Amino acid sequence: MKVVRKYWGYAVALVLLYGWFSATLGAGVLVLLSAATFFYALFQAPVWCCAETRGKNFCHNNASGILMxxxxxxxxxxxxxxxxxxxxxxxxxxxxxxxxxxxxxSFSALGAMISAVAAVITLALGR
Structure with missing residues (x-):
């Protein structure tokens, strides 16, 4: 259960990818899945900290999300x-x-951002 809690965003990203290629999910659902994937990547995904240390090296402690x-x-x-x-x-x-x-x-966040924009445009055009 701990693994599911830690990596749920990647599963949502796979469902999002499936939704775009199968055309079975509506644009509203794609917007929600894109937003969930994007915020997971920014604030919860397990990554290295990579902050600058006093010795001008990268911090290798565990962090949550690419911005934290x-x-x-x-x-x-x-x-x-x-x-x-x-x-x-x-x-x-x-x-x-x-x-x-x-x-x-990073690629999940970028893909989710592009997906959200495309889904919002599709939703706005009513297709």
Whole structure:
């Protein structure tokens, strides 16, 4: 049960992918699944912290989501701060793609964002 609680967002992403290719789910359901996958990737997916340590290395503690840091107070909001500064986007992207979980979660977030936009457009057009 712990594994299901930890990785539920990837299962939702697979259902979302199935929904797009099978055309059995409505656009409203696709929007909800996209939003759930996107927020899972940002705030709950298991990844490395990757915050910058004092030695200019990456923190390898476990974190929840690609935008949240680990249990250390200084690391918790560091990625949010990097997102707010345009000059830090390159370093943030390198950190997000530093390991398999980071790459998988980043692509899940990107795919879910694109899926949500496409589903909202489909919903707006009434198809």
């Amino acid at each position: 840091g680990c249990h250390l107070r200084e690391h918790r909001w560091q990625k949010f701060k990097m997102l707010a500064r345009k000059s830090s986007w390159g370093r943030l992207f390198r950190r997000l793609c530093s390991g398999f979980h980071g790459v998988a979660t």
